[in-house]
Each structure stands twice: as structure tokens, then as C-alpha cells.
Amino acid sequence: MLVSEVHQPRDLxxxxxxxxxxxxxxxxxxxxxxxxxxxxxxVTLPPELVSIASLLELRQVSLTERFVExxxxxxxxxxxxxxxxxxxxxxxxxxxxxxxxxxxxLATIGGNLATRSRFMDVWPALACLDALVxxxxxxxxxxxxxxxxxxxxxxxxxxxxxLLSRIRIPLERWDAVALRKVGRCGYPSRDSAVFALAARAExxxxxxxxxxxxxxxxxxxxxxxSRILGRRLPLSAKERSAFAVEYREAATVLSPELALRxxxxxxxxxxxxxx
Amino acid sequence: MTxxxxxxxxxxxVKARSADRLVDLLRERFGLLGPLADCRxxxxxxxxxxxxxxxxxxxxxPAFKVRGREVITLEGFSQTDEYADIKGGFEEAGLxxxxxxxxxxxxxxxxxxxxxxxxSRDEILGELSAVPxxxxxxxxxxxxxxxxxxxxARRLYHRARQ
Numbered sequence: 383m384l385v386s387e388v389h390q391p392r393d394l395x396x397x398x399x400x401x402x403x404x405x406x407x408x409x410x411x412x413x414x415x416x417x418x419x420x421x422x423x424x425v426t427l428p429p430e431l432v433s434i435a436s437l438l439e440l441r442q443v444s445l446t447e448r449f450v451e452x453x454x455x456x457x458x459x460x461x462x463x464x465x466x467x468x469x470x471x472x473x474x475x476x477x478x479x480x481x482x483x484x485x486x487x488l489a490t491i492g493g494n495l496a497t498r499s500r501f502m503d504v505w506p507a508l509a510c511l512d513a514l515v516x517x518x519x520x521x522x523x524x525x526x527x528x529x530x531x532x533x534x535x536x537x538x539x540x541x542x543x544x545l546l547s548r549i550r551i552p553l554e555r556w557d558a559v560a561l562r563k564v565g566r567c568g569y570p571s572r573d574s575a576v577f578a579l580a581a582r583a584e585x586x587x588x589x590x591x592x593x594x595x596x597x598x599x600x601x602x603x604x605x606x607x608s609r610i611l612g613r614r615l616p617l618s619a620k621e622r623s624a625f626a627v628e629y630r631e632a633a634t635v636l637s638p639e640l641a642l643r644x645x646x647x648x649x650x651x652x653x654x655x656x657x
Numbered sequence: 658m659t660x661x662x663x664x665x666x667x668x669x670x671v672k673a674r675s676a677d678r679l680v681d682l683l684r685e686r687f688g689l690l691g692p693l694a695d696c697r698x699x700x701x702x703x704x705x706x707x708x709x710x711x712x713x714x715x716x717x718x719p720a721f722k723v724r725g726r727e728v729i730t731l732e733g734f735s736q737t738d739e740y741a742d743i744k745g746g747f748e749e750a751g752l753x754x755x756x757x758x759x760x761x762x763x764x765x766x767x768x769x770x771x772x773x774x775x776x777s778r779d780e781i782l783g784e785l786s787a788v789p790x791x792x793x794x795x796x797x798x799x800x801x802x803x804x805x806x807x808x809x810a811r812r813l814y815h816r817a818r819q
Binding site: 387388427 | 708
């Protein structure tokens with residue numbers, strides 16, 4: 383492939399028109415996912431490649447009192463460098479855990495969320511925060527909850543032929559956040575996954591509780607979350623144990639080993655919340 | 658196709674395929690042997706360069722990604738005062754790097770000190786984890802970077818007073 387065959391649109395409208403003209407084209411931002419598994423002398427690139435990393439419309443940051451909106455082509459480092467008020471702690475924890483600084487300088491937040499082979503490290507944190515993503519294609523733009531990018535089996539379901547252009551993250555007060563990476567360190571592998579939790583208490587009552595776990599599959603049990611809500615803190619040992627068992631059993635679809643670790647993490651997190 | 662970018666401060670033109678990795682272009686077309694092509698998936702840190710001032714693994718960069726951008730390799734960086742600060746700090750702490758990791762570690766320290774003049778021990782070890790070589794122990798590495806930071810701060814102070 384020649385360099386000239388890589389399409390480099392100058393703005394978003396040119397990109398969208400290219401996507402209409404070349405429906406099978408691969409969008410290339412940081413490229414870390416595409417190159418991660420390639421150790422050969424030459425890089426194998428898809429036949430039609432559209433380089434989008436430098437498009438200004440995909441690199442904007444917009445901050446309001448209620449949310450922050452991030453352009454999908456901001457690198458993970460650029461997101462980490464946002465001022466504290468624009469960067470939820472849970473997201474910062476997730477970003478710091480991604481690979482090494484040089485990789486974070488290339489990888490983009492949109493790429494981290496749009497990976498189709500598995501869920502990457504930032505996904506559970508943003509799923510917990512109920513982030514919205516803006517998807518664009520030839521028919522227009524729409525915002526959807528990030529959690530909808532997982533199918534009924536919890537597998538990645540990022541639609542084909544679609545651009546993830548922006549991420550909107552609600553800025554809320556959280557009393558407790560936790561993020562734990564399990565499995566092999568470094569690059570995501572079959573046995574690695576990330577566990578994220580955010581909780582808020584009001585007048586001694588658990589007012590908000592969200593827990594997401596994602597690796598090859600994603601898990602967020604909204605029915606269990608709704609049953610935990612409204613309980614008085616501290617939770618009793620019996621309550622904690624019952625919820626941990628529910629989470630562990632649901633997580634057996636991931637793998638027995640991950641399910642066990644998931645149950646332990648939930649128990650630990652609920653214990654921490656109860657103190 | 659021929660495209661241009663800035664390499665160690667000079668505008669250069671290169672004819673390349675988009676499937677060429679930057680690390681190979683640097684070594685084979687420009688004879689810049691600082692960056693090494695080893696793991697080829699961004700894990701070993703031996704091929705690090707500064708891309709628009711930020712640390713990046715050149716094995717993870719297809720040629721088309723550097724069009725119009727600025728690349729600095731160890732060869733270019735070694736002509737700067739910042740390099741002298743780092744080298745001096747390393748010598749002061751008795752740090753001797755092996756030939757495999759010196760490229761990555763020197764550039765990683767350069768990138769770290771550029772954005773954080775007085776990094777903590779955790780920040781130093783966090784940044785240097787991009788180059789997982791075992792030729793130096795963490796304590797000596799930390800002392801060496803602290804010494805380099807001190808030299809850099811002194812130099813900048815004297816320059817500001819002139």
C-alpha cells in the first residue's frame with residue numbers, strides 16, 4: 383500500500399462523505415489496537431484506511447457544570463492532562479492503568495471504547511459513570527449510553543460503518559470510587575479484565591451504586607444495583623455476602639476464575655463502603 | 658509516495674510505503690541507530706522517539722502517521738543542553754545503562770523532566786516503566802533522574818539570570 387492510499391480528510395464533513403463513499407473503510411486514530419498484535423517487519427493495514435487523528439472536530443473538549451464532552455481523538459494522555467474538575471477520578475484511575483506512557487500518548491479515548499475484539503480498560507469506568515457516546519454515520523448523529531455498546535451476551539457491539547465522535551461524561555459527586563485491574567498486567571489479554579465501582583451516600587443511605595466489570599465480555603447488573611440502592615449504611619455482613627454471591631454467580635459467564643475474583647472484589651468494595 | 662516531516666530539526670523528504678514502520682525508516686533510510694526495532698509492538702521501549710515533543714514507540718507508527726510532524730531521536734536529542742543534564746545526572750549517580758535501554762530511558766527522562774521539573778520517585782519509576790530493562794536498579798535510576806533534574810534546574814536558573 384502506498385502512503386497516498388491512506389485517506390486524510392481535512393474536516394468532519396469530508397470524513398463523513400468518505401465513509402459514505404467507502405463503507406468498508408477502517409478509521410485509524412491512534413492505531414494501537416490495530417498494531418498491538420503485529421510484530422512482523424511490515425505493518426498489515428486494511429485496504430482502505432482513513433486517518434482521523436488530526437481532525438480538529440474530534441479533538442475538542444467542552445466543559446459545563448453538569449458534564450464534560452471529549453472529542454474521540456484526544457489521546458489518553460491529553461485526557462489525563464485535563465484539569466481536575468473536568469476529569470472524574472474513576473476515569474483518571476482507568477487511564478493511568480492503560481499500558482505505558484508512550485502508548486497512552488498514541489492511543490485515543492475513542493479507540494479505547496470502539497474496539498470490537500474486547501472491552502478495553504477505560505470502558506468499565508465510563509460505563510459506571512453512565513457516559514454517553516455520540517455516533518455518526520451518513521444518516522446523522524445520535525447519542526447513546528455507552529452500556530448499549532455491549533450486546534445481550536455482554537460482548538462488544540460497536541456498530542460497523544459508524545464514527546464515535548464524542549464522549550459525554552456526567553460530572554457527579556461520588557463518595558467512593560474504585561478501579562481494579564485483574565489478570566495479566568500490560569496489554570489486555572484473555573484473562574484480564576477491569577472492575578469499576580462508583581457509589582454515593584446521602585444521609586447514611588446508599589443513594590447511588592454502580593458496578594461494571596469488563597474484559598472479553600462486560601457485566602453490569604442493573605437489577606442488583608437497584609436492590610442495593612436505598613439500603614442503610616453500613617451494610618451488614620449478611621447483605622454484603624449475599625450481593626457478592628449474586629455478582630459472582632452472574633460473572634461465571636466470563637470465566638470461573640474471573641467470577642471468583644469478581645465476587646471477592648465486590649465483597650471488598652461493599653465492605654469498604656460500609657465503613 | 659514522498660512526504661515530508663521534521664527530523665531532528667531538519668525538514669526531510671522520504672519515499673515510503675504506509676506499511677513501513679517509522680523505526681525502520683529511521684534506521685535504514687536515515688542511518689539513525691538510536692531507536693532499536695525489537696518487540697515491534699510497543700512493549701520493550703527500545704524504539705522510543707519524541708513525536709511532537711511526546712514520547713512514542715516508533716515501531717507503532719506507520720510511516721503516514723509522521724507526515725508533517727516533528728520527530729526527535731536520541732541522535733538529535735544528544736545535541737541539546739537537556740541531554741547534557743541527563744547524562745551528567747546519570748554519571749553523578751553512577752548509573753550505567755546497557756546499550757539496549759539507553760535510547761528509551763534517556764528520552765523517557767527527557768519527556769518526564771519537560772513536564773515535571775521535580776518528579777517524585779513514583780513518577781520517575783512510572784515513566785521509566787515504559788522501558789522494562791533490568792540493567793539498573795530502581796534506587797539508582799531514581800537518584801540518577803533526581804540528579805539530572807537538579808542539573809537542569811540549575812542550568813535554567815542561571816540562564817534566566819543572564
